[in-house]
Amino acid sequence: MSAAAFPTPSDRVVDGPTPKHAQLREILRKAVERELPPGSPIPSERELAERYQVSRLTVRSAIGKLVEEGLLSRVRGKGTFTATRRxxxxxxxxxxxxxxxxxxxxxxxxxxxxxxxxxxxxxxxxxxxxxxxxxxxxxxxxxxxxxxxxxxxxxxxxxxxxxxxxxxxxxxxxxxxxxxxxxxxxxxxxxxxxxxxxxxxxxxxxxxxxxxxxxxxxxxxxxxxxxxxxxxxxxxxxxxxxxxxxxxxxxxxxxxxxxxxx
CATH class of the missing domain: 3.40.1410.10 (Chorismate lyase-like)
Known part of the structure; x- marks a missing residue:
């Protein structure tokens, strides 16, 4: 999935008391739960880092947490996808x-x-x-x-x-x-x-x-x-x-x- 196909972000990651990875996690959670059907690919770590002006480490941390929660799933060699709804x-x-x-x-x-x-x-x-x-x-x-x-x-x-x-x-x-x-x-x-x-x-x-x-x-x-x-x-x-x-x-x-x- 290209960055253009991902829902246009209405939220931004900003400096503040809430860690950036936590802010990005909630932004991605909102997109996954409200806008993307199961099995949809999400942009790469590089694309998300550029879009939200954060480091790839921040992106990796946010995505990792959503994978643990079962909202996203990683497929080796293919990317990260929205998980099948429970x-x-x-x-x-x-x-x-x-x-x-x-x-x-x-x-x-x-x-x-x-x-x-x-x-x-x-x-x-x-x-x-x-x-x-x-x-x-x-x-x-x-x-x-x-x-x-x-x-x-x-x-x-x-x-x-x-x-x-x-x-x-x-x-x-x-x-x-x-x-x-x-x-x-x-x-x-x-x-x-x-x-x-x-x-x-x-x-x-x-x-x-x-x-x-x-x-x-x-x-x-x-x-x-x-x-x-x-x-x-x-x-x-x-x-x-x-x-x-x-x-x-x-x-x-x-x-x-x-x-x-x-």
């Missing part, structure tokens, strides 16, 4: 398939593996299984418009969901559970944390090992019977989480809202 992941029980379609995206699912094996103790306890009782393990890769977004590795109750692997698991799992088992999960406890991508997860998601991920572990049930213990790894550069917070006492016995997407 999907707002709201915490409620909804099929991944339905959620992506609601956003106007085309969802697809790749089955990575189906096995029956002894789960970790935490999963056995979560699903109410006996000692050394096998559970159904399902691993899937979820895409939207061809872009890999999430890796799911989940465990399912072997008795209540017998025959699960005979279903078309490339479709919405929740729709399959409703259709074939009359199961409609109505409650879940979910824990969210940040994690760096290991090599296998990074390979599946098409990102570098060590890239940031949002991880969700959810135990879902119907009528109090736990049926699913699922952990999902979402790309940190494509997702953000929105939560509604209500004022309540930790001792009120009212849990926060939990959920996710499947």
């Amino acid at each position: 999907i707002d992941l709201q915490l409620y029980l909804m099929s991944f398939t339905d959620d992506m379609r609601r956003r106007g995206l085309v969802p697809t699912t790749e089955i990575l593996g189906t096995t029956s094996e002894i789960p970790p103790t935490t999963t056995a306890n979560a699903l109410g299984l006996g000692e050394a009782q096998a559970a159904l393990r399902l691993r899937r890769l979820r895409r939207a418009d061809g872009v890999p977004l999430a890796v799911e590795r989940g465990w399912y109750h072997p008795d209540r969901l017998a025959g699960l692997f005979e279903l078309d698991l490339t479709q919405s799992l929740y729709a399959q559970l409703a259709q074939h088992y009359d199961v409609r999960l109505d409650h879940a406890w979910q824990t969210v944390w940040a994690e760096s991508a290991d090599r296998e997860t990074a390979r599946l998601l098409g990102i570098k090992a060590g890239s940031p991920l949002l991880v969700f572990r959810r135990v879902a049930s119907m009528n109090g019977d736990p049926l699913e213990d699922m952990t999902s790894w979402y790309r940190g550069d494509h997702y953000q989480v929105t939560m509604q917070l209500d004022r309540s006492s930790p001792d009120s016995g009212i849990p926060a809202k939990h959920g996710g997407t499947r």
Whole structure:
């Protein structure tokens, strides 16, 4: 992108108490958020330095911070581009398939593996299984418009969901559970944390090992019977989480809202 194609700056970087790199960062942030669609190239460091009359070190610092925030992304040999907008992941029980379609995206699912094996103790306890009782393990890769977004590795109750692997698991799992088992999960406890991508997860998601991920572990049930213990790894550069917070006492016995997407 030439400097002429970049939005004409209405702000200037001036001497003052605010560091120049911070001023330039906010100028660039405004252009990225208000005027440039995802995937748009921005001018080179040299062009930006000339345009705003600052050093290239100042430009590099401003751009680096916006890359860390996920607003810009660097492509080796090609330049710096506005990043793909993050999907707002709201915490409620909804099929991944339905959620992506609601956003106007085309969802697809790749089955990575189906096995029956002894789960970790935490999963056995979560699903109410006996000692050394096998559970159904399902691993899937979820895409939207061809872009890999999430890796799911989940465990399912072997008795209540017998025959699960005979279903078309490339479709919405929740729709399959409703259709074939009359199961409609109505409650879940979910824990969210940040994690760096290991090599296998990074390979599946098409990102570098060590890239940031949002991880969700959810135990879902119907009528109090736990049926699913699922952990999902979402790309940190494509997702953000929105939560509604209500004022309540930790001792009120009212849990926060939990959920996710499947």
